[in-house]
Amino acid sequence: MPLDFTAIDFETANSSNASACAVGLARVRDGRVVATAGWLIQPPPGHDRFFELNTRIHGLRAEDVVGAKTWSEQLDDLADFAGADVLVAHNAGFDMMVLRRACEATGDQYPPYRYVCSLQVARKLYDLESYRLPSVAAAAGFIDFPHHDPTADALACAHIMIHAAQLVGAGDITGLAESAGVRTSRIFVPEPAPVPQPTLAPELFATVA
Numbered sequence: 001m002p003l004d005f006t007a008i009d010f011e012t013a014n015s016s017n018a019s020a021c022a023v024g025l026a027r028v029r030d031g032r033v034v035a036t037a038g039w040l041i042q043p044p045p046g047h048d049r050f051f052e053l054n055t056r057i058h059g060l061r062a063e064d065v066v067g068a069k070t071w072s073e074q075l076d077d078l079a080d081f082a083g084a085d086v087l088v089a090h091n092a093g094f095d096m097m098v099l100r101r102a103c104e105a106t107g108d109q110y111p112p113y114r115y116v117c118s119l120q121v122a123r124k125l126y127d128l129e130s131y132r133l134p135s136v137a138a139a140a141g142f143i144d145f146p147h148h149d150p151t152a153d154a155l156a157c158a159h160i161m162i163h164a165a166q167l168v169g170a171g172d173i174t175g176l177a178e179s180a181g182v183r184t185s186r187i188f189v190p191e192p193a194p195v196p197q198p199t200l201a202p203e204l205f206a207t208v209a
Contacts, residue, residue, distance in 0.1 A: 001172040003031040003165050005116075006085040009153035010098040011058045012043075017094070018101040019047040020071060021060055024150030025081050026158040031165065033158050037081055038151030040068040044105040058148040071102045079111065086173045086184065090133045090157045092117035096187050112189045116177045118160045124180040125164050136160050 007026040013019040024038035042048065042065050050062045069077070089095035092115050103110040122128070122136040129135070134147050137156040140163035145152040161176065170176035177184045 001174075002029065003162065003170070003172055003176070004029050004085060005088050005158075005161065005173045006082045007088045007118075007154040007158040007161070008082070008095055009089060009150040009157065010095050011060060011148065011150050012054060012098060013060070013062075014047070014049055014051040014054055016047045016101070017097045018105040019043040019049075020098050020102045021050070021065055022058070022150045023074075023078065024152065024154035025078070026151070026154040027081065027085070028158050028162065031162055033155065033162075035081075036151055036155055037077075038149075038154070039074065039077070040065045041074055042066075042068050042070045044071050044102055047102075047105055058150075070106075072106050072108050075103075075108055075110075082113070087113050087115040088118055088157055088161050088173070089115065090118045090122075090136070090153070090160070092119070092185075096185075100187055110187065110189070113187045114184055115187065116161075116173060116184050117182065118157050118164075120182040121164050121176065121180045122160060124182060125167055133157065133160075140164070 005028050009024045010020050011022040013021040020041050021043050022040050026033055027035040055061055096115055099110055119131055122131050126139050128139060133153060133156055137160055140160045142156050142159035145156050165176045168179040170179050174184055
């Protein structure tokens, strides 16, 4: 199987995992980046306050997302880009939690995406002083990108995984995860609550004398 996957990166407006305000994506086919995309997002109501700490990290403010699609409105775009791919992210637990919590905040459904964490892969395959995204990307030969621009971060993540696959001779994303000794995980999707069944009154079972 070819090395196909989609790298993803979210930025958040505040400390809430549901406060997605931007997303970046990079599609990889047969070990090459073939498409990138990124857009701003209006965070879900109740999670839309921009903290100064977050703004210092990514530079985005509330006025930047005015007119952007809401979380619910942009979900189809995200799903269309990712398709049925395994998702990859650096510290993937965070990005998958953003996807899950934002959907929970808006009542939207989300697919049970499979995913692999490039941070975990890097810790297994690279000997570095720091495993932050810029450091690992540089080790993979991808340098001088605007960190915390979500599209640039997704692209950096994609290049890390392409380089890592070359290091271990992996032909696909599952083989890379196995060679690195990390899990291919799946976003938890809770089972729907069972529908209560009506209870028949005891007198309906009475035998007619």
